[in-house]
Amino acid sequence: MYYSAKIYSAKLLNNIESIESLKLISHMDNFSDFSSNIELMTFRDMRDFQKYYSEAADKRLSIEKHLADKYRKNISWLFQGYCHCCERITDFLIDWRYSDGVVPNYRERLICSHCRLNNRQRFMYVYLKNMVRDRKGASRLFCYEQVTHFYRKLIAQLRNIDVKGSEYLGNDKTPGAIINNIRHEDALSMSFENELFDIIISNDIYEHVPDITKSLSEAYRCLKEGGFLIFSVPLFINEKTTHQRATINNEGKLIHLLPDQYHGNPISQKGSLVFYDFGWDILDSCKDAGFNDSYMIAYYSMCYGYIGNGIQFIFRADK
Numbered sequence: 001m002y003y004s005a006k007i008y009s010a011k012l013l014n015n016i017e018s019i020e021s022l023k024l025i026s027h028m029d030n031f032s033d034f035s036s037n038i039e040l041m042t043f044r045d046m047r048d049f050q051k052y053y054s055e056a057a058d059k060r061l062s063i064e065k066h067l068a069d070k071y072r073k074n075i076s077w078l079f080q081g082y083c084h085c086c087e088r089i090t091d092f093l094i095d096w097r098y099s100d101g102v103v104p105n106y107r108e109r110l111i112c113s114h115c116r117l118n119n120r121q122r123f124m125y126v127y128l129k130n131m132v133r134d135r136k137g138a139s140r141l142f143c144y145e146q147v148t149h150f151y152r153k154l155i156a157q158l159r160n161i162d163v164k165g166s167e168y169l170g171n172d173k174t175p176g177a178i179i180n181n182i183r184h185e186d187a188l189s190m191s192f193e194n195e196l197f198d199i200i201i202s203n204d205i206y207e208h209v210p211d212i213t214k215s216l217s218e219a220y221r222c223l224k225e226g227g228f229l230i231f232s233v234p235l236f237i238n239e240k241t242t243h244q245r246a247t248i249n250n251e252g253k254l255i256h257l258l259p260d261q262y263h264g265n266p267i268s269q270k271g272s273l274v275f276y277d278f279g280w281d282i283l284d285s286c287k288d289a290g291f292n293d294s295y296m297i298a299y300y301s302m303c304y305g306y307i308g309n310g311i312q313f314i315f316r317a318d319k
């Protein structure tokens with residue numbers, strides 16, 4: 001594995017061959033370390049994160065921008081690296097989908113040509129795989145998705161694990177109902193009994209729920225003692241406080257508090273409405289829901305295709 005990574009850090013240098021001329025990297029040796037290893041850190045506090053980020057981000061952002069500039073005229077291109085999910089050398093697809101036009105949306109792209117998972121999904125899968133491997137006995141897992149490559153990979157590849165998945169099929173459906181082989185669940189009111197799961201996974205779901213406090217409480221209720229929730233959401237890294245973009249009032253009417261915004265949804269053409277722009281108080285919300293501990297797991301690796309915004313991250317909450 002280490003040598004594969006080394007070979008690919010060499011190949012990656014081809015992607016950014018003019019990096020030295022840009023004087024982005026002062027020592028090539030440092031760059032080798034940087035590109036062939038993964039940085040993995042945990043943060044519970046915005047200030048600690050900012051201190052780390054202010055030191056690490058400039059160089060990374062310059063490299064990400066340089067890659068974008070090199071391929072600016074391409075509709076899409078391939079970025080060579082090592083997929084930890086597939087445990088093989090692969091090409092990651094990058095294009096301009098969901099981007100701001102300046103740099104690609106690396107978080108949502110960098111799709112492995114073998115497993116079809118994007119950047120954040122690949123990390124989530126690998127993190128989970130490591131967690132499950134270290135647990136004794138079979139784990140029961142729930143994830144808020146069922147029609148995705150991610151879910152299919154969980155079912156097909158992870159042994160010693162009992163996976164349940166669901167989609168949100170609309171407010172006229174009953175939680176737990178199976179419609180065309182898809183299970184409907186509402187994050188605010190799930191059909192599962194208390195303390196059923198060891199692990200719950202949420203990939204960019206919580207920004208789309210109308211009540212984050214209720215959703216986290218439901219996840220907490222459905223987890224066993226010692227179980228944990230791992231989730232990804234877009235985070236405004238310099239915001240302490242979450243801003244609510246929309247809400248549902250007592251009469252069940254949707255109220256927009258900020259201009260409406262939608263993210264891609266595999267079962268809806270229109271996409272999913274964004275209810276929250278999360279700040280660091282998402283970690284407090286986890287504790288308010290009952291979790292003992294909650295923290296950010298931040299990571300970055302050029303070799304494994306975990307780049308974008310100078311840092312990538314998921315969150316974890318332990319019951």
Ligand SMILES: [Zn+2]
Pocket residue numbers: 083084085086087090112113114115116117
């Ligand atoms: Zn892969």
